[in-house]
Amino acid sequence: MNYPNGIKKENIQEKFKKEINYKNRGMTLESELNSSNEYYREIDKAYIYKKPTPIKIVKVDYPSRDKAVIKEAYFTIPSTTDYNGIYKGKYIDFEAKESKSKTSFTLANIHPHQIKHLENIDRHGGIAFLIIRFTMLNETYLLPEKKLRNFLEKRERKSIPIDYFRNNAYLIKDSYIPTVDYLKIVDQLIGGI
Protein backbone atom coordinates (compact mmCIF):
# COMPACT_ATOMS: atom_id res chain seq x y z
CA MET A 1 0.00 0.00 0.00
CA ASN A 2 1.26 3.46 -0.87
CA TYR A 3 0.41 6.70 0.89
CA PRO A 4 -0.13 10.05 -0.86
CA ASN A 5 3.46 11.05 -0.06
CA GLY A 6 4.60 8.07 -2.16
CA ILE A 7 6.16 6.13 0.74
CA LYS A 8 5.20 2.53 1.32
CA LYS A 9 3.43 1.67 4.59
CA GLU A 10 6.00 -0.99 5.42
CA ASN A 11 8.84 1.52 5.11
CA ILE A 12 7.12 3.97 7.45
CA GLN A 13 6.57 1.26 10.05
CA GLU A 14 10.22 0.21 9.71
CA LYS A 15 11.35 3.78 10.27
CA PHE A 16 9.23 4.18 13.40
CA LYS A 17 10.33 0.79 14.76
CA LYS A 18 13.94 1.93 14.51
CA GLU A 19 13.15 5.21 16.21
CA ILE A 20 11.54 3.38 19.10
CA ASN A 21 14.44 0.94 19.43
CA TYR A 22 16.94 3.78 19.61
CA LYS A 23 15.12 5.37 22.48
CA ASN A 24 14.97 3.94 25.96
CA ARG A 25 11.70 3.12 27.68
CA GLY A 26 11.81 6.37 29.64
CA MET A 27 10.45 8.44 26.75
CA THR A 28 8.48 11.42 27.90
CA LEU A 29 4.82 11.87 27.05
CA GLU A 30 5.77 14.87 24.91
CA SER A 31 8.28 12.97 22.78
CA GLU A 32 5.87 10.03 22.42
CA LEU A 33 3.10 12.37 21.30
CA ASN A 34 5.41 14.09 18.82
CA SER A 35 6.42 10.72 17.41
CA SER A 36 2.79 9.54 17.27
CA ASN A 37 1.71 12.73 15.51
CA GLU A 38 4.55 12.32 13.02
CA TYR A 39 3.36 8.78 12.37
CA TYR A 40 -0.22 9.96 11.85
CA ARG A 41 1.06 12.50 9.33
CA GLU A 42 3.20 10.02 7.45
CA ILE A 43 0.28 7.63 6.98
CA ASP A 44 -1.90 10.65 6.04
CA LYS A 45 -4.30 10.00 8.92
CA ALA A 46 -4.25 13.33 10.76
CA TYR A 47 -2.33 16.60 10.76
CA ILE A 48 -1.76 17.51 14.40
CA TYR A 49 1.26 19.49 15.56
CA LYS A 50 2.76 20.75 18.80
CA LYS A 51 2.89 24.51 18.81
CA PRO A 52 6.27 26.17 19.32
CA THR A 53 7.09 27.29 22.88
CA PRO A 54 5.94 30.90 23.23
CA ILE A 55 8.75 33.28 24.09
CA LYS A 56 9.25 37.01 24.24
CA ILE A 57 12.33 38.03 22.30
CA VAL A 58 14.18 41.01 23.77
CA LYS A 59 17.54 41.09 22.00
CA VAL A 60 18.71 39.75 18.64
CA ASP A 61 22.26 39.96 17.26
CA TYR A 62 23.17 39.76 13.59
CA PRO A 63 26.77 38.48 13.42
CA SER A 64 26.40 38.23 9.64
CA ARG A 65 23.80 39.43 7.14
CA ASP A 66 21.90 36.14 6.93
CA LYS A 67 22.28 35.02 10.51
CA ALA A 68 20.25 36.06 13.52
CA VAL A 69 21.10 34.98 17.07
CA ILE A 70 18.61 35.54 19.86
CA LYS A 71 20.67 36.74 22.83
CA GLU A 72 17.92 37.53 25.32
CA ALA A 73 14.43 36.05 25.50
CA TYR A 74 11.94 34.90 28.12
CA PHE A 75 9.38 32.13 28.31
CA THR A 76 5.83 33.49 28.30
CA ILE A 77 2.51 31.97 29.34
CA PRO A 78 0.90 30.21 26.37
CA SER A 79 -2.45 31.68 25.25
CA THR A 80 -3.72 28.32 24.10
CA THR A 81 -2.94 24.63 24.43
CA ASP A 82 0.14 22.84 23.10
CA TYR A 83 -1.41 20.68 20.40
CA ASN A 84 -3.92 21.27 17.63
CA GLY A 85 -4.76 20.13 14.14
CA ILE A 86 -7.23 18.28 11.97
CA TYR A 87 -8.56 14.71 11.97
CA LYS A 88 -11.45 13.42 9.86
CA GLY A 89 -12.37 17.01 9.06
CA LYS A 90 -12.65 17.85 12.77
CA TYR A 91 -10.70 20.49 14.66
CA ILE A 92 -8.64 18.76 17.39
CA ASP A 93 -7.20 20.63 20.39
CA PHE A 94 -5.55 19.34 23.53
CA GLU A 95 -3.06 19.87 26.32
CA ALA A 96 -0.82 17.05 27.59
CA LYS A 97 0.78 16.76 31.03
CA GLU A 98 2.65 14.22 33.09
CA SER A 99 1.89 13.74 36.77
CA LYS A 100 4.33 12.20 39.23
CA SER A 101 1.63 11.67 41.82
CA LYS A 102 0.04 8.25 42.23
CA THR A 103 -3.19 9.65 43.58
CA SER A 104 -4.18 12.82 41.69
CA PHE A 105 -3.47 15.40 39.01
CA THR A 106 -2.81 18.93 40.30
CA LEU A 107 -4.92 21.49 38.43
CA ALA A 108 -2.27 24.19 38.93
CA ASN A 109 -0.43 22.48 36.04
CA ILE A 110 -3.01 23.85 33.61
CA HIS A 111 -3.48 27.61 33.26
CA PRO A 112 -7.07 28.82 33.80
CA HIS A 113 -7.16 30.43 30.34
CA GLN A 114 -6.15 27.09 28.82
CA ILE A 115 -9.17 25.49 30.51
CA LYS A 116 -11.32 28.34 29.15
CA HIS A 117 -9.77 27.82 25.71
CA LEU A 118 -10.71 24.12 25.70
CA GLU A 119 -14.25 25.07 26.67
CA ASN A 120 -14.44 27.57 23.79
CA ILE A 121 -13.25 24.91 21.34
CA ASP A 122 -15.79 22.39 22.57
CA ARG A 123 -18.62 24.95 22.35
CA HIS A 124 -17.66 25.70 18.73
CA GLY A 125 -17.75 22.07 17.64
CA GLY A 126 -14.11 21.05 18.03
CA ILE A 127 -12.78 17.98 19.85
CA ALA A 128 -11.07 19.26 23.02
CA PHE A 129 -9.43 17.21 25.75
CA LEU A 130 -6.52 16.67 28.13
CA ILE A 131 -4.03 13.82 27.91
CA ILE A 132 -2.70 13.09 31.40
CA ARG A 133 -0.05 10.49 32.12
CA PHE A 134 0.47 9.19 35.65
CA THR A 135 4.10 8.20 35.18
CA MET A 136 4.39 6.20 38.44
CA LEU A 137 1.31 4.17 37.55
CA ASN A 138 2.11 3.92 33.83
CA GLU A 139 -1.48 4.97 33.08
CA THR A 140 -2.32 7.55 30.39
CA TYR A 141 -5.80 9.04 30.16
CA LEU A 142 -7.71 11.11 27.66
CA LEU A 143 -10.12 13.34 29.59
CA PRO A 144 -12.73 15.00 27.32
CA GLU A 145 -13.33 18.70 27.97
CA LYS A 146 -16.92 18.07 29.06
CA LYS A 147 -15.75 15.69 31.79
CA LEU A 148 -13.16 18.22 32.92
CA ARG A 149 -15.80 20.95 33.08
CA ASN A 150 -18.10 18.60 34.94
CA PHE A 151 -15.43 18.07 37.59
CA LEU A 152 -14.65 21.79 37.90
CA GLU A 153 -18.30 22.81 38.21
CA LYS A 154 -19.10 20.36 40.98
CA ARG A 155 -15.98 20.44 43.09
CA GLU A 156 -13.86 22.97 44.90
CA ARG A 157 -10.77 20.80 44.81
CA LYS A 158 -7.35 21.75 43.51
CA SER A 159 -6.58 18.37 42.05
CA ILE A 160 -8.42 15.64 40.16
CA PRO A 161 -8.16 12.28 41.94
CA ILE A 162 -6.99 9.25 39.95
CA ASP A 163 -10.39 7.63 40.53
CA TYR A 164 -12.07 10.43 38.60
CA PHE A 165 -9.85 9.55 35.63
CA ARG A 166 -10.52 5.83 36.05
CA ASN A 167 -14.27 6.43 36.06
CA ASN A 168 -14.65 9.31 33.59
CA ALA A 169 -11.66 9.39 31.26
CA TYR A 170 -10.52 6.97 28.56
CA LEU A 171 -7.43 4.85 29.22
CA ILE A 172 -5.05 5.08 26.27
CA LYS A 173 -3.60 1.61 26.06
CA ASP A 174 0.12 1.21 25.38
CA SER A 175 0.77 0.44 21.76
CA TYR A 176 3.83 -0.10 19.63
CA ILE A 177 3.33 2.11 16.58
CA PRO A 178 2.28 4.77 17.34
CA THR A 179 3.19 4.66 21.03
CA VAL A 180 0.27 6.89 22.11
CA ASP A 181 -2.61 5.95 19.81
CA TYR A 182 -5.00 8.58 21.15
CA LEU A 183 -6.91 8.90 17.87
CA LYS A 184 -8.50 5.53 18.66
CA ILE A 185 -10.19 7.30 21.58
CA VAL A 186 -11.04 10.32 19.44
CA ASP A 187 -12.83 7.90 17.09
CA GLN A 188 -15.04 6.95 20.03
CA LEU A 189 -15.64 10.62 20.90
CA ILE A 190 -16.64 11.39 17.31
CA GLY A 191 -18.85 8.31 17.25
CA GLY A 192 -20.53 9.67 20.37
CA ILE A 193 -19.90 6.51 22.43
Add this chain to the structure above:
Amino acid sequence: MNYPNGIKKENIQEKFKKEINYKNRGMTLESELNSSNEYYREIDKAYIYKKPTPIKIVKVDYPSRDKAVIKEAYFTIPSTTDYNGIYKGKYIDFEAKESKSKTSFTLANIHPHQIKHLENIDRHGGIAFLIIRFTMLNETYLLPEKKLRNFLEKRERKSIPIDYFRNNAYLIKDSYIPTVDYLKIVDQLIGGI
Protein backbone atom coordinates in the same frame (compact mmCIF):
# COMPACT_ATOMS: atom_id res chain seq x y z
CA MET B 1 -26.46 42.28 23.76
CA ASN B 2 -24.13 40.26 25.97
CA TYR B 3 -21.48 37.75 24.85
CA PRO B 4 -20.65 34.53 26.72
CA ASN B 5 -17.70 36.25 28.41
CA GLY B 6 -20.16 38.68 30.01
CA ILE B 7 -18.92 41.75 28.16
CA LYS B 8 -21.39 43.97 26.30
CA LYS B 9 -20.97 44.23 22.52
CA GLU B 10 -20.83 48.03 22.70
CA ASN B 11 -17.95 47.89 25.16
CA ILE B 12 -15.96 45.56 22.92
CA GLN B 13 -16.48 47.84 19.92
CA GLU B 14 -15.42 50.84 22.00
CA LYS B 15 -12.25 49.03 23.05
CA PHE B 16 -11.33 48.17 19.47
CA LYS B 17 -12.13 51.67 18.24
CA LYS B 18 -9.67 53.07 20.76
CA GLU B 19 -7.01 50.57 19.73
CA ILE B 20 -7.41 51.55 16.11
CA ASN B 21 -7.24 55.26 16.92
CA TYR B 22 -4.01 54.78 18.85
CA LYS B 23 -2.35 53.14 15.90
CA ASN B 24 -1.36 54.92 12.73
CA ARG B 25 -2.57 53.83 9.32
CA GLY B 26 0.65 51.96 8.63
CA MET B 27 -0.35 48.89 10.64
CA THR B 28 1.15 45.72 9.32
CA LEU B 29 -0.97 42.87 8.03
CA GLU B 30 0.22 40.75 10.97
CA SER B 31 -0.88 43.25 13.62
CA GLU B 32 -4.21 43.78 11.83
CA LEU B 33 -4.81 40.03 11.70
CA ASN B 34 -3.92 39.66 15.37
CA SER B 35 -6.33 42.45 16.25
CA SER B 36 -9.07 40.99 14.01
CA ASN B 37 -8.62 37.53 15.54
CA GLU B 38 -8.80 39.06 19.02
CA TYR B 39 -12.05 40.77 18.02
CA TYR B 40 -13.47 37.48 16.66
CA ARG B 41 -12.61 35.84 19.99
CA GLU B 42 -14.14 38.58 22.08
CA ILE B 43 -17.45 38.38 20.23
CA ASP B 44 -17.21 34.54 20.45
CA LYS B 45 -17.26 34.19 16.66
CA ALA B 46 -14.06 32.20 16.04
CA TYR B 47 -10.96 31.02 17.91
CA ILE B 48 -8.04 31.57 15.57
CA TYR B 49 -4.52 32.30 16.86
CA LYS B 50 -1.12 33.07 15.46
CA LYS B 51 1.35 30.38 16.43
CA PRO B 52 4.47 31.40 18.34
CA THR B 53 7.63 31.93 16.28
CA PRO B 54 9.51 28.62 16.17
CA ILE B 55 12.98 28.82 17.66
CA LYS B 56 15.67 26.38 18.71
CA ILE B 57 16.84 27.10 22.24
CA VAL B 58 20.54 26.38 22.84
CA LYS B 59 21.35 28.01 26.17
CA VAL B 60 19.21 28.97 29.17
CA ASP B 61 20.44 30.71 32.32
CA TYR B 62 18.69 30.58 35.69
CA PRO B 63 19.71 33.73 37.59
CA SER B 64 17.19 32.75 40.30
CA ARG B 65 15.14 29.67 41.02
CA ASP B 66 11.95 30.88 39.35
CA LYS B 67 13.50 32.81 36.51
CA ALA B 68 14.79 31.48 33.22
CA VAL B 69 16.58 33.64 30.67
CA ILE B 70 17.22 32.32 27.18
CA LYS B 71 20.76 33.41 26.28
CA GLU B 72 21.20 31.69 22.95
CA ALA B 73 18.54 30.64 20.46
CA TYR B 74 17.98 30.54 16.71
CA PHE B 75 15.00 31.05 14.45
CA THR B 76 13.96 27.81 12.75
CA ILE B 77 11.87 27.10 9.66
CA PRO B 78 8.20 26.69 10.68
CA SER B 79 6.75 23.23 10.00
CA THR B 80 3.30 24.63 9.38
CA THR B 81 1.56 27.93 8.70
CA ASP B 82 1.28 30.88 11.06
CA TYR B 83 -2.44 30.86 11.81
CA ASN B 84 -4.94 28.18 12.70
CA GLY B 85 -8.09 27.67 14.70
CA ILE B 86 -11.79 26.94 14.57
CA TYR B 87 -14.76 28.74 12.96
CA LYS B 88 -18.30 27.35 12.66
CA GLY B 89 -16.95 23.95 13.64
CA LYS B 90 -14.45 24.01 10.74
CA TYR B 91 -10.69 23.77 11.00
CA ILE B 92 -9.15 26.98 9.58
CA ASP B 93 -5.50 27.21 8.50
CA PHE B 94 -3.67 29.96 6.65
CA GLU B 95 -0.44 31.81 6.00
CA ALA B 96 -0.33 35.60 5.61
CA LYS B 97 2.28 37.64 3.73
CA GLU B 98 2.83 41.18 2.57
CA SER B 99 4.22 41.93 -0.87
CA LYS B 100 5.92 45.19 -1.80
CA SER B 101 5.65 44.47 -5.51
CA LYS B 102 2.87 46.09 -7.56
CA THR B 103 2.84 43.30 -10.13
CA SER B 104 3.26 39.91 -8.43
CA PHE B 105 3.74 37.83 -5.29
CA THR B 106 7.05 35.93 -5.12
CA LEU B 107 6.49 32.29 -4.22
CA ALA B 108 9.87 32.08 -2.47
CA ASN B 109 8.12 33.83 0.45
CA ILE B 110 6.25 30.62 1.23
CA HIS B 111 8.19 27.45 2.14
CA PRO B 112 7.38 24.42 -0.06
CA HIS B 113 6.38 22.38 3.01
CA GLN B 114 3.92 25.13 3.99
CA ILE B 115 2.29 24.77 0.57
CA LYS B 116 2.20 21.00 1.08
CA HIS B 117 0.72 21.56 4.56
CA LEU B 118 -2.11 23.68 3.15
CA GLU B 119 -2.83 20.97 0.58
CA ASN B 120 -2.97 18.33 3.34
CA ILE B 121 -5.42 20.46 5.32
CA ASP B 122 -7.66 21.00 2.30
CA ARG B 123 -7.64 17.28 1.47
CA HIS B 124 -8.72 16.48 5.05
CA GLY B 125 -11.68 18.83 5.00
CA GLY B 126 -10.21 21.98 6.52
CA ILE B 127 -10.42 25.52 5.12
CA ALA B 128 -6.92 26.41 3.90
CA PHE B 129 -5.78 29.60 2.20
CA LEU B 130 -3.26 32.39 1.85
CA ILE B 131 -3.87 36.02 2.76
CA ILE B 132 -1.65 38.23 0.60
CA ARG B 133 -1.50 41.99 0.93
CA PHE B 134 -0.05 44.10 -1.88
CA THR B 135 0.96 47.02 0.31
CA MET B 136 1.70 49.45 -2.54
CA LEU B 137 -1.71 48.78 -4.09
CA ASN B 138 -3.55 48.59 -0.76
CA GLU B 139 -5.20 45.37 -1.96
CA THR B 140 -5.54 42.31 0.31
CA TYR B 141 -6.57 38.95 -1.14
CA LEU B 142 -7.66 35.62 0.24
CA LEU B 143 -6.43 32.90 -2.14
CA PRO B 144 -8.04 29.50 -1.44
CA GLU B 145 -5.63 26.55 -1.41
CA LYS B 146 -7.30 24.99 -4.47
CA LYS B 147 -6.65 28.13 -6.52
CA LEU B 148 -3.04 28.18 -5.34
CA ARG B 149 -2.60 24.53 -6.34
CA ASN B 150 -4.24 25.24 -9.67
CA PHE B 151 -1.68 27.95 -10.35
CA LEU B 152 1.27 25.78 -9.28
CA GLU B 153 0.18 22.79 -11.36
CA LYS B 154 -0.26 24.74 -14.56
CA ARG B 155 2.62 27.16 -14.45
CA GLU B 156 6.37 27.06 -14.06
CA ARG B 157 6.58 30.59 -12.74
CA LYS B 158 8.26 31.74 -9.56
CA SER B 159 5.69 34.39 -8.76
CA ILE B 160 1.95 34.78 -8.95
CA PRO B 161 0.95 37.85 -11.01
CA ILE B 162 -1.49 40.34 -9.49
CA ASP B 163 -3.97 39.52 -12.25
CA TYR B 164 -4.18 35.93 -11.03
CA PHE B 165 -5.25 37.30 -7.64
CA ARG B 166 -7.72 39.73 -9.24
CA ASN B 167 -9.31 36.90 -11.23
CA ASN B 168 -9.09 33.95 -8.81
CA ALA B 169 -8.78 35.24 -5.25
CA TYR B 170 -11.25 37.10 -3.05
CA LEU B 171 -10.60 40.77 -2.32
CA ILE B 172 -10.87 41.41 1.42
CA LYS B 173 -12.44 44.85 1.58
CA ASP B 174 -11.13 47.33 4.14
CA SER B 175 -13.33 47.47 7.17
CA TYR B 176 -13.30 49.29 10.47
CA ILE B 177 -13.90 46.63 13.10
CA PRO B 178 -12.33 44.19 12.52
CA THR B 179 -9.82 45.73 10.13
CA VAL B 180 -9.33 42.49 8.13
CA ASP B 181 -12.73 40.82 8.08
CA TYR B 182 -11.55 37.67 6.30
CA LEU B 183 -14.22 35.45 7.87
CA LYS B 184 -16.74 37.12 5.54
CA ILE B 185 -14.84 35.43 2.71
CA VAL B 186 -14.58 32.16 4.64
CA ASP B 187 -18.41 32.25 4.88
CA GLN B 188 -18.48 32.24 1.07
CA LEU B 189 -15.99 29.37 0.92
CA ILE B 190 -18.06 27.32 3.37
CA GLY B 191 -21.20 28.17 1.42
CA GLY B 192 -19.43 26.81 -1.66
CA ILE B 193 -19.83 29.98 -3.75
